[in-house]
Amino acid sequence: MKNANKFSFVNPKRTPFYYGYVVLGIGSVGILASIPGQTVGVSVFTDPVKDALGLTRNQFSNAYMIGTLISAFFVSKAGVLFDKYGARFVAFFAAFLLGVSLLMFSISVKISTFFKSIFYTDSWLVPFLIITFLFFCIRFCGQGVLTMSSRNMIMMWFDKNRGKMNSISSITVSLGFSCSPILINKLIDTNGWQMSWQILAICLFIFSFFIIQFYRNKPEDFDLVPDGFQKKSNKEKEKEQNFTLAEAKKTRTFWMFGLTLAFNSFFITGFTFHIVSIFAGQEYTKTAAIAVFLPISVIAIFVSTLCNILSDYINHKIYLYMMLVSGVLASLGLLLLSNSIGVYLLIIGLGLFGGLFAVVNAVSWPRFYGRKYLGSITGKVMSFLVIASAIAPSLFSYCFSFFNSYSFISYLTIPFLLFLIVASFKVKAT
Template sequence: MSVPNKFSFVNPNKFPFFYGYIVLFIGSIGVLASIPGQTVGVSVFTDPVKDALGLSRNQFSNAYMFGTLLSAFFVSKAGILFDRFGARYVAFFATLVLGISLLLCAVSVQISEGLKTMLNVNTWLIPFGVMCVLFFFIRFSGQGVLTMASRNMIMLWFDKNRGKVNAISSITVSLGFSSSPLVLNYLIENHGWERSWQILAVCLFIFSFGILQLYRNKPEDFNLVPDGVKKTIKKVVDTPKKAVKDFTLIEAKKTRGFWMFGLTLAFNSFFATGFTFHVVSIFATQGYSKAHAIAIFIPISIIALSVSTFCNILSDYINHKIYLYVMLGGGVLASCGLLFLSHPMGVYALVAGLGLLSGLFAVINAVTWPRYYGRLHLGAITGKVMSFLVIASAVAPSLFSYCFSTFGSYSYLGYMALAYLLFLIVGALVVKNPQ
């Protein structure tokens, strides 16, 4: 970028310490700011919003699916924009779009009724179409672009300490995501779902100013280097450094690791999204209240936090293929837990499996991509992977919903999940680091 400090009063070169730590802080907050566009942020609104719009659970889930699927086609393009314009502007506009979308979500009932009056029709297709469009915008800007830009920015500012730094970020993000259902549920119960979305939108508009002030694309824009170690000619001459190849997206797609890691992350996105979106209904089938259902995120987050912290610290020294195997094992555990949810051990298996999946997702989705494929085309590569995650999260709520409405239980999704995981386990046996 020709003017990396434009519109900002903050100059990274004038900080008494490495500016990457500011990037770590604000980037982690940026991931948390995407919560209204994440499934964990939408799920708490599911029941009151669908009832207010007069939609069934299947109809609301399908609106979520179509809106999310549509956003998947644009997320990979956003990764290319990240490589071209950097995290700062991409995250700024994504935050504005997310905030505006939440304001429109808050008046979705009025929009639907207005369209019914204008068209002189009274059909569920009107609120269904409205929510498809709104889900597209909040999923694209929140789950897709803002998350990708914030996470990639942190990874670009660190190299040797990338795992340790991601451990710190993961702790912040895990605590925020795990507590968000409780916070959002409190907002809805005290202010209603419409006002809650408006409050979140105002917070996002305020945060967008913070993005302009504190987000920075990469250390090289300020004659700095990752980890804050000053680059000198002496070090370049006297200390030979192993060359790291920067893979293009096309080159990365030719490696088995890209697909195995990407499809494993997609499984986590599918399973976690379907579970989170219908968590109240899933546990209601076993006689649990809404409060008990939401509270299950606490033990899941404790496991995820422990796993991500430990594995992030080790990620600078360990073969990431091991993480792939452990994550697949967590998927098997979670699938078996859903399959035998009526048994108490099934609940424990589900919690443990989801904790492992979530913990390792935070490691692999942040650290593995630059470790395997370099930094130069990180936006394009992670943007493509993000499209996998978005597609998986799009179909999950509808599949979970149809499974329940057809068979009267969510447990049968476990069979499909186990079959998919078996395919990944076989394919992952020969994964190698392309570096």
């Protein structure tokens, strides 16, 4: 790639150690930087923002759904841009635009008031449309492009040690994601939700500079090789297979793994988005509800560390079934949440699911389909995840509105998981 080091003072060829370790560190930070665009980051803002804009819970959830669904269409296109231009520039624009979107979010009430005065109306539709557009921006830039490009970049720099390196990244990301609701909630309590978004935006602008300095697309751009080992022999190169997106979509593996990851996105998004409301029915305070993320993250970190290390050696079909069983446990936990056993099942299920997600969503795709078209393949999978995360808050919200309980969503999720379990029997061992 021409000008692979443009605008940067850092040259990977001159570092005294393999530059992939720098990529590992900065890429992990990049995934953490997407938190303001992730459900775990948005959920803490849900109640104060919807109240400030005069929206009901269902209206706010629908805005989130529509904005996220629209972003899903563009995420798959961003995967093609990743293959063409690399992680460096794609991640830079994603981080910078995410910061701009957060600034707009911080003044969304003023924007809403301005347009209401222009059109001489006090309709809820005005803030609804504004918030829908802003949700599109942060979901596309944060959950979609910044996450995908950062994770894929790490995978591009490693091959034989891909699982081991991803275990280190997963620990960092899991800790960051689990702590973020507590930290953001404290930030809001101290500074208010508007100022909190502005602070996060400034952090993203600063990080954009570091992306240009330290993000690098692939080792081959600098005459380096994955893992930092000696170049592969011709026989090893011949064994490498690089599937196009069209070829990958013809395999059962692509759909079973993709749909399982999408379910993870659906369930965790719905649960996280309404976590305060879900546990309020069990007489949990807001602080106690958010604290549930801690034991979930402890389990997730342990599982992701172990399974990442083993992923270099074992059949990934095992992980697929472990994820599906974890989903069943989490669904049963939500169904039985009125009993103490439900809380434990929910924590264990989400912990296992989250830990395995960190492995499969990063390591499995380059192992199955190679690195050459990794952006377009993972971009398509990311669109599944984004669509699932878009639908979840509204379905959870309507479930609560009609049945006065979130537990009934399990009557939809459990049959779907059982279908995936049966359909996965013929997935080829890889």
